[in-house]
Amino acid sequence: MASSVVRAYLLPLILTHAAVGRNVKLEMMSRVSHVSRLVSNKCQRRRSFTQAAAVIRCQAANSVPQVQSEKEEASASSSRSSSQGGGRRRLPKGSSDGSSTDGTSSREDIRTLRIKKVEDMRTGGYEPYGYTWERTDTAQELQSKYVDLASATEANEEKDHVSVAGRIMARRVFGKLAFLTLRDDSGPIQLYCEKARIKDAAFDQLKTSLDVGDFVGAKGTIKRTEKGELSVLVEELAILTKSLLPLPDKWHGLTDIEKRYRQRYVDMIMNPDVAEVFRSRARITSEIRRHMDNLGFLEIETPVLQGEAGGADARPFVTHHNALDRNLYLRIATELHLKRMVVGGFERVYEIGRIFRNEGISTRHNPEFTSIELYQAYADYRDMMNLVEDLVTRCSLAVNGSLCLEYQETEISLERPWRRASMHSLVAEVTGIDFATFGSDIVAAKAATLEYFKGQIERHDTAAIHKSPSIGHLLNEVFEMVVEKTLIQPTFVMDYPVEISPLAKPHRSQAGLVERFELFVYGREMANAFSELTDPIEQRARFEAQVRVHNATMQAAAEMAKLKGDTAVVTAAKDAYEVGMDEDFITALEYGMPPTAGMGIGIDRLVMLLTNSPSIRDVIAFPVLKSQ
């Protein structure tokens, strides 16, 4: 198996080598010591240079070398900057790329050609994969340092000798003059290359070997061109990394969405906005961390691999530990372990970490996602409302400098205070049904619900209503069906039914409810918090009830599957999972947990909201995708 893989991927390589007429075996052997060979063999260098030149001459015959004036250069560059302003950045198509045939040749041809260039450079004594480059400034630093430099002027004092490095995004060569657009982490800057000014044979190398997509380092002074383009007037130029594959002519944004996620790095090269999302993401987590640290919370790490997946009701991932010969689950929440730490005497703890749920993927779901969970002793759920308001507004200010957002063409205001309403009242508001009036008469509640939905809902929704094992479940079902999507502006939905909240403390004044809220923005759950249940005896009873309901649901699913046939039975069996009872957690509660409030916030969804990203895949660098 493995060896066939090797062969499979070595094959194109061998073909590549064969295609350029070199002895493959020799090449493979010699690579081991090519560095020393390159250093020592000067004669060979001269010879190969002429060789390389010949190759380039052949290529050049295919494309007509154009000689342009600096004015044309400037107009080309201004079109670039305009496209840069408008969201998705596109490369100027069909640039006058002197040596490269990227535009027309197939990908594989280009790759072959470039591997040849790599070899030729090495033969010429030049290592095309450099080791290091000392840079003095980023592109952005230069842009701001020289913002006042007038057009058509140079700055070439001692302090104006700069060094930059980055990827070449555009290349225009005209005889003894070349313009390169270099882009680094911070942004673009032009390299102004005059043959006369450049040391050694670097200008020739630029003409023969440099392609768009390569990394270069450049040293020189500063010049602003007549058209106002800030440039490094290059004295020293080095190819630092030779790229083998051509960058796409243009990146087919939405039409090629799948590829954008699979090759995120290409997405990032072509669309600087993408990197900006990840910068915002880092700012958001950093802001959260700073605020939590300032409030005296301690960041801790609890295990991902657990003997039992608790703290939520979700299908966990299962794995196997070989040495222990034992199945382990990937955590579905950090809650139970963090609460143990509150028992242990850490009065304020939090963890920002990865959570795993074995569910389908969608624009809002990735099997692994990041949450912050935090626990504060001597606080209750109202304290958590203030805390989350504080956190989210700080993050918004850090990222957008404002509390007014536009999310997917909807205005959202994060101005405090946010709306607070009970789940009962919200459902009553939309449906006119007051679930409090049913007491424990679930039959009446279902009848009223079905009456309300009469003729408006799909069969599976009707089934969900029928299946609801309690008034609390039913209320939640109706809430999810009709209310959630209406909660566009930030809203705290408060006081959930106890049946769906096994870890929350009973409400201090309303029977059947718990002190819990979820925060909704744009119809999405952003945070979930409660006054934590601290009574070990009640906790045990709640877990037992949860297990009962869960088992009944699984049982019902199995029965349904039986009616549908064998495949369905197999699927149902595979999808079934257990909700365990974390005995040790109950024991921890028996040692006494202070009154505590806890909260979980989905970081990915928060980043989506604050960066106006429609899909969770836009805020996760490498989302899980179907295998190709």
Next chain:
Amino acid sequence: RRESSWKQTGERDARRRPIEELTNATESKEAAEEEEQEQEDEASARKPSAKVQAEHEEQEIDPTQYTRNRLQVLAEVKAKGINPYPHKFHTTMRLPEFVKTYSKLDAAQRLEDKIVSVAGRILSIRSSSTSLHFYDLHGDGVKIQVFAELRCSGLNETEYGKLHAGIKRGDIVGIEGFPGKSKTGELSIFPSSIEVLSYCLHMLPKGQASAANAAGKSQHAKHKENVVPEAWRPGVPRNLDRYILKDQETRYRQRYLDLMINPEVREVFSTRAQIIRYVRRFLDERGFLEVETPMMNMIPGGASARPFVTHHNELNMDLYMRIAPELFLKKLIVGGLDRVYEIGKQFRNEGLDLTHNPEFTMCEFYWAYADYNDLMKVTEELVSGMVKEITGGYKILCHSNGRDQPPIEIDFTPPFRRIPMIEGLEETSNGKIKLPNDLESEETNKYLQDACERFDVKCPPPHTTSRLLDKLVGHFVEETCVNPAFIMHHPKIMSPLAKWHRSIPGITERFELFVNKHEVCNAYTELNDPVIQRERFADQVKDKEKGNDEAMQIDETFCTALEYGLPPTAGWGMGMDRITMMLTDSQNIKEVLLFPAMKPNEDIVVTSAKPLGTAG
């Protein structure tokens, strides 16, 4: 059950009730004794001869009975419609702030007009008389004394007696009162009200919470201290034998007990948090961007290790838990983020031992346009700076040679020693090992096998050159690395992702930092030539075929990324657990993980109270 609708109103009177109720079930001491000394008697209360009634009670009852009694009390309270678990207790300050604010008071000084409320766990109970009780209240790593006099309580004698008879060791209480000091100078709160907020239903492990500082400290000095015993700090040896809760199994399986009872443990984990915070700040200040890469991968890459495998149901696809974030982070450098880092969990499906846990925390960073020389400088800066900031100096002490041996000193003063691997091996073996020039040859492999035999160095098969060399270096070179030292210039065969050395054939621009004979960092100039990367992967596959199931797999998507061009980049990884072990004098990785992986042990059933039928 919820219909019991507790009348929890938050009013003081209502809150005090449950405590009084509690006393009904326990034998309450008659408060008939004459009103005793107004003068404080805490010193005598500490003497063994004094009436340490609460602890005596505990000793007389067996743990199961104790728990049963407390559950009984709880049930009775609930039956009366009272909520024994209040929703909220408003504290005006946390205990460390209390200590900071009032520790300058004079002995016997009382600020009677200053009302504060604090909360914490009671870990020690002393009674001087029926009208005077002392508690040690612990919270957030400090403790204060609760000086509970009948006089200040606003209760009559019976009420007062019942209240205090109901408070047990381990209970969490909220207290309102005024600050002051006792005549012996102990910082105290003088309560006007005490409310139990959560009950400890189990007997806590025996021993005075302050017993840990018995070593050479006078009783008197102890009283003055509010920072829980003899503040241990990072870089200083710990003495686990002095812990009250010593049993390792219990400490690791029930970490909350460990934290509650052994005050140093809390400091170990705050040191861990401090270390991670330091690294994050260090990198943030240098313009590195923190990112998150997937923990579930299609191909486990970036290291040589056995991965965990799991299955995604809906996609019907096997996924591997990551063994390193390296390949993803390098893809982000390809994408144009010039400096990135990630601090996160890695997973390796290997056995448990003193330095290995199946999940562990690593920091990796990648730095475009830098090389391994830059990395060595930055490593020196980061590591020595960390030790200096966290311990106050460059030198630390730890029990590297075992708990029964005296601690040794480790000196982090930069610069660190640099040892080229092959030369180092030849030197530390006193010239008895002299490797053939071509490290990749059969001859070398044969030579290394012989050498391992000669020096009795065990190397389980497969006997790849890389593994043999690793064992020999471990035996000879790493053993000399107590103070931080870079072992560098690993042969190419050992380092499939590192770049070949720019001037010395056969080796790579790689180093590992060893401290205390353990690898702490691994770093290199990154291999960014896709053609050579593919060759290196192919060599790994050959290794795999030879039976080394930890060898790397080919990651085509990574090679493709390299073909788009990875700039010259330096990459670095550090095991956060290992460095924490060093600064906290921990010889076992379990000491620095809150919840270490443990062998399932059916014999150890965590003591859990059986559900008491309808209780609650």
